[in-house]
C-alpha cells in the first residue's frame with residue numbers, strides 16, 4: 001500500500017429515521033451508492049433531501065436505522081463507539097459546515113493541525129505528515145504561525161480542510177465548503193480539494209449547493225426525497241437503478257413522464273435494451 005491511499009465507500013439500502021417527540025422524520029429512505037477509492041463526488045439536491053444526514057452516516061456521526069454503510073473494509077454499523085471515534089480521527093476526516101466549527105479560533109494554524117495529529121498519533125501510532133506539507137496541500141504555505149481568527153474566510157475554510165486531512169485520512173467528507181465565499185475563495189477551496197485528491201489519492205465527498213463545485217468534481221450524485229435521485233458524470237446525465245429495482249431519473253427528464261407512463265422494452269440482437277415511450281400498438285412518443 002502507498003503512503004496514502006483512498007478508501008472506497010458503499011451504502012446499501014440505507015435508511016435514517018430521526019425519532020422525536022413531534023413524530024419521526026424519515027431523512028433517508030433507501031440509499032444505494034458506491035464510491036470508488038480515490039473518487040471525488042459532489043452530493044447535491046434540494047434543502048432537506050438528506051445530504052447532510054448521508055455525510056454524517058459516512059463519518060460515523062450517526063448510525064443507520066437500517067441498511068449498511070461501509071468505508072474501506074469497515075462496516076460502520078458493526079463498530080463500537082470507540083472504534084468509530086478512532087476511525088474518524090485517522091481514516092475519515094470530516095469538515096463540518098462553517099469552518100469555525102472545526103477549528104480553535106484563538107490558536108495558530110500549526111496548533112490546530114498539531115492537535116488533530118496528536119489525537120491520531122495517540123490512537124493509531126501512524127507516522128504523520130509534516131504540518132508544512134499539509135499547509136502546502138491547501139495552498140497556505142508558510143501560514144502556520146497565523147491565528148485562525150486572523151485569516152480571511154476563504155483561507156479559514158482551507159485551514160479547516162488542512163485540519164481535516166492532518167492525519168492523512170483515506171476519506172475526506174466536507175459539508176458546504178464554499179457557501180460563504182466569493183468566487184475567488186470558492187476556486188481556491190476547489191483547488192485545495194483537487195490537490196488533496198491528486199497528491200494523496202484521498203476519496204473526497206462534498207455536500208454542496210454550488211453547481212460549479214459539482215462540475216469541477218466530475219461526479220454529481222443528486223439526493224432527492226432521501227434517495228439517490230440521479231447522477232451526472234463529466235456533464236452526462238444517468239438514470240440510476242435503486243436497490244429495490246426502481247429506476248431514478250433526473251428531475252427534468254421525469255417531468256416529461258407522468259406517473260403511469262408506459263415504456264415498451266425492446267431487446268436488440270446486440271444485447272442492448274431500449275425503452276420506448278408508449279405500449280406497443282398504441283400511439284406513443286419516441287425513444288427514452
Ligand SMILES: Nc1ncnc2c1ncn2[C@@H]1O[C@H](COP(=O)(O)OP(=O)(O)OP(=O)(O)O)[C@@H](O)[C@H]1O
Nearest residue numbers: 018020025026027046047048049050051052053054
Ligand atoms: N437532528 C434531526 N432531528 C430531526 N430531523 C432532522 C434532524 N436533522 C435533519 N432532520 C430532517 O431530516 C431531513 C433531511 O435533513 P438534512 O439536513 O440531511 O438535509 P440536507 O439535504 O442536508 O438539507 P440542507 O441542504 O438544507 O442542509 C429534513 O427533513 C430535516 O428536517
